[in-house]
Amino acid sequence: MADVGVQRASGRGIRGWMLFDWAAQPFFTVVTTFIFGPYFVSRMASDPVAGQAAWGYGIAAAGFAIAILSPVLGSIADQTGPRKPWIAFFAAIKIVCLCLLWLAAPGSNLFLVVLLFSLASVAAEFSTVFNDSMMPRLVPKQEIGRISNVAWGLGYLGGMIVLIFVVALMAGSPETGKTIVGVEPLFGLDPKLGEDARATGPLAAIWYFVFILPMFFFTPDAIKGMAIGPAVREGLAELKLTLSQARQRGGIFRFLIARMVYQDGVNALLALGGAFAAAMFGWSITEIGVYGIILNVVAIFGCWVAARLDTRLGSKVVVMISLVLLSIATVGIVSTGPGFTLFGALPLPTTDSGALFGTAAEKAYILYGLLIGVAFGPVQASSRSYMARSVTAAESGRYFGIYALAGRATSFAAPFLVATVTALSGSPALGMSVIILFLAGGMWLLAATPYPADKVED
Template sequence: MGLLGLGSAAFNAVMTTFVFTVYLVQNPAFGGEDYASRILGYGIALAGLVVALLAPVTGQRSDAGGRRKYWLGINTGAVVVLMALCFFVYPSPSLLFLGVGLIALANVFSEFAGVNYNAMLGQISTPSTIGKVSGFGWAMGYVGGIVALALVLVGFVLPETGWFGATAENGLNIRLVAVFSAVWFMAFALPVLLTVPEVPRQPEAAKLGFAASYGLLFRRIKAIYRTSPHTIFFLLASAVFRDGLAAVFTFGGVIAAGTFGFTLTGVIIFAIAGNIVAALGAVAGGFLDDRLGPKKVIAGSLIGLLITGTAVLVLGAGDYGIFGIAWTGDTTFWVFGLLLCLFVGPAQSSSRAYLARLAPRGEEGEYFGLYATTGRAVSFLAPALFALSISIFGEQRFGILGILVVLLAGLLVLLPIKEPARIPKAQTPAA
């Protein structure tokens, strides 16, 4: 499981967050930052809508048909092909829509693969080790981001002529990064696809047509609510705080560059360091998860994020003398930015472990489909409040306030929810 997380970092860290989307937005040949950002935003939003509508049903059907690993392979392969096709996105206004379309579609298939991938957690762990296994898998994702970003930096971004003769002319170096990312992802995905066993087939449920699966889905939500309403409440709480967690990484590089004056190289170096810290945090959180329970780990991590995020907001890029020590804006971001990364890992890992403990055997794909859907349903919150806070206060650093509000809201919704325990399979009434 850790290998697939390691491989998927090539898409999440390189293609979506730090390199390829930056290429689309910053290269003036695509129409300028404002225009390209707007098109990219619409594309990702549309991808999120598709995932929200289809993720729970696709997860449900892969569970019932005994084809969880099969669909993980199909969706992973689709992401790999779409990344490789990004090689053909030359710097040209007419190709912006191609680039955005490929990234958006890859996001859809990546989310579908994530549903099946997360659902496998119960297959490769026990109730006493599920936290450690989840934490290790998440940490491997961060390790993958570290190594992939480092290789991209030294092989394609820093040198005038990089690997395979890559130069910045016609965006060749970044287009080759797309091919590198595709090969990286597939190389680490294959061992998982070849070794993890398939789940048993459920013949009666597998006979449902696609449209009928939606009827079953809504009956399942009602049944889950009757059996364990805290499962539904957790899905809602996690949707909110996971949006805040995603925003920490999504806007971390933007804040580093805009508020604290980091160069692109500096942003990537910080990203590598941040992934190292997040990986360590995920592993430590995994051990604490099995001992204390996932709710305590998530709540503690969110409190840590609120404290360190507030420090970044209040201190900003100013220079201070603290306890006789010169404290600069760079110091502020490196210290508290890395602490933010430390707390993100455990919160993400324990959130997945929390739901894995709740999901009855054989229904993990459906539960993680709902997990993906609820997360997508509120994915506008942190970006909207980030932008609104900047508009109100007139400074980019105040965008952090919007993220903090989302994290606080998620924490408040989480607090009344019970610690998870494996629950009985919900009895679904007949249609």
């Protein structure tokens, strides 16, 4: 579609929109992945098996709700007018739920904590749906890729800053009571009561509230559109038509299915990998936070390299390489335990130096984590460029809507299976092994997919 009637928004309006990612990312970094999630699994539950199962079911429940409702909300975003009231509504839910995570002391009601986390996750995703739908009104089409990527980068930077703040100034050692830089935790937080991890919920809520305000104040919004009822009917009708067309274009349909499968594995690995390590090695908030910082630093390097490889070799090659690295990393982490790696084929000394990651097994886990850091950014970024190169400009909006749906439609499946296998087997490692099936299945489907995906039909 041409950019008819699209005028460039003011600089303040564009920057306000870009700050949404900066505001939203710390929830995923410090709450979901690296601080609160591992604390929940390793310290809140009666044992790591119950903790990993409960956390996995929470992620699965949120993913299921997102999969069911996101197409409807996507149609509302396309057809209705103002987005900001919807963003404000879901932001309020997210902020309240995050603040209530402070109550998640050891021994608290697991169901209530998981419910609060799941509601926050759903609200975060739906807020993103409406925020993303504002982008085409801000700049002409040729500039969308630039502001989208800068906003994505700001999100990673925001998450990194908050994570470093937590590790350096809030997360104290249960033994010494000091943070990694040797100071007392801010606000008198007691690490023995998990207050450093519990405080990440209110911290992420405050950060989100403060930094979404520029979007509300300065970013232009649509003025009017369809009423909600007609918008839902119109949007779902268009969604049904596009799905029907996609099935007739074999390459694109196969790519969407492949991405749906491997993205499930990627999401589960990111959401559960840190918690798995914390439970296995008894990592403190400090250690899991440093692990997260290492992964994010490596991820920046991975994206930088992948940007050049994508241009030279194509998106499919980058995605396949990334999936291979993630598969190797997953085999590595599930095969590692105190005193061994590679399922015991490589025994490791159990001596603990007393420093961060003081055992050989922990260092091996970090090495596998580096592979995850290198690959998890490129597998998502190059999947997006794979899709962009496979459709025409005139149909890109509709097909990227299906692309987004494919990324969420079964996002509950991998966490659900990880949680179920963990609960049934009593083995967190066996539960995490399920992720390999999703990565391998996605690679198998992608290997037979043409590049660009619509090449056969051209």
